[in-house]
Amino acid sequence: METKNKNGKLAIGYVRVSTKDQKEHGISLEVQTKLCLHEIEQGPYEFLKIIYDKGLSAGTLNRRGVKEAINLIQEKKIAAIYTVHTDRIARNLEDHIYLRNLCIENGVEIIGINQPRFQNTATGRATDNVLATFAEMHKELTGEKVKDVLYAKASEGFFPAAAPVGYMNIDNPDEETKGIASRIIVPDPIMAPLVKELFILYSTGNYNVYELTDTLYEKGLKNRKGKKLQYGRVYEMLKNKIYIGEIKWGGGYCKKGRHELFIDESLFEKVQAVLHAHNGNRCKRRKYKWLLAGYLHCPIHKCKYTAEWHLKKKIAYYHCTNRNGCGKYIEQIGLENVIAEKFKDFEFSEGFVDEIIEKVRLRFEKARADYERKRQSLINQRTAYEAKRKVNENKLLSQVLTDEEFTRIKDEINHELGRINEQLVELEAERGENVDIAQEVLLFTKDIYKAYQKGSYLLKRHYLSFFWEKFEAQDGIIIKSIPSPLFRELSALNQVMYKTPQTEKSPITAGISQVITNDILGA
Numbered sequence: 001m002e003t004k005n006k007n008g009k010l011a012i013g014y015v016r017v018s019t020k021d022q023k024e025h026g027i028s029l030e031v032q033t034k035l036c037l038h039e040i041e042q043g044p045y046e047f048l049k050i051i052y053d054k055g056l057s058a059g060t061l062n063r064r065g066v067k068e069a070i071n072l073i074q075e076k077k078i079a080a081i082y083t084v085h086t087d088r089i090a091r092n093l094e095d096h097i098y099l100r101n102l103c104i105e106n107g108v109e110i111i112g113i114n115q116p117r118f119q120n121t122a123t124g125r126a127t128d129n130v131l132a133t134f135a136e137m138h139k140e141l142t143g144e145k146v147k148d149v150l151y152a153k154a155s156e157g158f159f160p161a162a163a164p165v166g167y168m169n170i171d172n173p174d175e176e177t178k179g180i181a182s183r184i185i186v187p188d189p190i191m192a193p194l195v196k197e198l199f200i201l202y203s204t205g206n207y208n209v210y211e212l213t214d215t216l217y218e219k220g221l222k223n224r225k226g227k228k229l230q231y232g233r234v235y236e237m238l239k240n241k242i243y244i245g246e247i248k249w250g251g252g253y254c255k256k257g258r259h260e261l262f263i264d265e266s267l268f269e270k271v272q273a274v275l276h277a278h279n280g281n282r283c284k285r286r287k288y289k290w291l292l293a294g295y296l297h298c299p300i301h302k303c304k305y306t307a308e309w310h311l312k313k314k315i316a317y318y319h320c321t322n323r324n325g326c327g328k329y330i331e332q333i334g335l336e337n338v339i340a341e342k343f344k345d346f347e348f349s350e351g352f353v354d355e356i357i358e359k360v361r362l363r364f365e366k367a368r369a370d371y372e373r374k375r376q377s378l379i380n381q382r383t384a385y386e387a388k389r390k391v392n393e394n395k396l397l398s399q400v401l402t403d404e405e406f407t408r409i410k411d412e413i414n415h416e417l418g419r420i421n422e423q424l425v426e427l428e429a430e431r432g433e434n435v436d437i438a439q440e441v442l443l444f445t446k447d448i449y450k451a452y453q454k455g456s457y458l459l460k461r462h463y464l465s466f467f468w469e470k471f472e473a474q475d476g477i478i479i480k481s482i483p484s485p486l487f488r489e490l491s492a493l494n495q496v497m498y499k500t501p502q503t504e505k506s507p508i509t510a511g512i513s514q515v516i517t518n519d520i521l522g523a
């Protein structure tokens with residue numbers, strides 16, 4: 001490996017394979033290692049070693065391999081890290097910046113083999129950060145999309161998760177609906193009668209939840225781990241409409257689920273009446289996600305703002321969480337609009353937009369190729385199982401198989417087909433999301449304000465964190481906006497520009513004067 005051109009400094013390769021990669025024959029350990037070795041050989045550094053992390057996602061830096069790499073950087077033992085793609089090392093922006101700064105401080109170069117070589121320029125580093133942010137967003141959105149698949153199952157009348165007490169999960173025996181739900185719930189022959197007894201006893205009004213939980217535990221009512229159910233859990237069970245057929249899962253809803261019922265509606269209603277009598281007017285907690293919660297701070301009390309509904313729930317106000325009160329409340333929508341207006345003030349430089357677009361294109365093309373490869377592989381698998389199914393049927397007809405053998409094989413094949421179909425659904429969701437993300441990034445670079453306004457709650461939060469660390473508010477006015485590290489970096493590089501000269505007070509106070517309300521108590 002030694003050649004005359006080497007500068008005597010050392011380089012390592014960093015290789016990570018997540019469990020998902022391994023399963024889906026993504027870029028394997030061997031391929032990554034080979035690429036790193038090849039690149040190091042071509043480059044100016046001596047090869048030290050390859051560091052591996054297996055079966056872990058890049059969501060955190062708390063990995064054995066990364067820790068080893070960080071030690072090597074800090075001890076100044078290496079001059080470069082080669083990796084197939086820098087998001088192998090860190091996917092969230094904070095970790096990304098942390099690592100990069102650590103490398104800069106210690107004179108270590110990070111080389112992403114499959115990435116265009118922008119790394120060594122300041123702009124390159126900034127575009128890198130932007131994409132790291134979107135990678136992070138992507139990860140969060142993937143979670144959301146998986147949820148969407150579950151919602152869809154729920155809307156079709158299938159309970160999408162681990163069975164509630166009294167039910168159990170089994171493979172769906174129905175050919176027609178297998179594609180939607182490979183697993184369904186049916187009454188558990190042991191637990192269902194006990195759950196029914198719980199409802200009957202509670203409906204008499206003579207017992208409380210504690211007594212019933214204990215007594216029925218002795219008779220065999222327990223959770224999946226064989227432990228006694230928690231009282232709160234039993235209380236929730238008594239209110240759970242799944243027992244009368246209703247399925248509610250996130251955004252998915254179905255009034256008449258397809259599962260078999262063992263509690264009838266009149267019994268359920270009786271239980272509700274008893275519950276209601278016992279609890280009188282227990283207040284319901286309203287949950288609402290406040291967009292700016294976490295971003296608004298009070299500089300006097302060093303605490304965060306929260307918001308709540310007032311005036312018969314028609315208007316909400318943000319306010320400091322200090323107990324003894326603190327200045328004026330700020331009307332929610334108005335304040336959120338003032339913050340949105342701030343996005344009108346920025347634009348990215350042309351060069352920066354071009355680099356982003358180029359990177360997005362490369363990533364998108366790669367994602368699309370991945371999708372096509374995975375889809376084809378699933379379809380091949382499906383075809384193979386369908387062929388097996390045919391063979392199995394033929395064997396039955398020619399009486400080579402017994403009835404039991406035929407059924408066993410049929411069930412196995414159906415189980416696999418259900419699994420494959422489920423993966424296809426998820427793959428489609430992922431593909432759609434890749435398109436969405438590319439679209440969002442492009443809109444974001446061209447018109448930040450529009451992208452922000454169009455964004456979902458989650459995206460808005462991401463855009464906020466993209467630009468802002470926090471806002472300090474006092475007496476109903478934003479007095480200081482503290483930009484995020486990324487935004488500071490971009491401005492320093494002149495890659496993001498203010499369209500209008502900035503003075504903290506003028507545009508903001510002008511906007512906010514309409515949203516200040518007098519102290520809510522006096523209003």
Ligand SMILES: [Zn+2]
Binds near residue numbers: 301
């Ligand atoms: Zn305060």
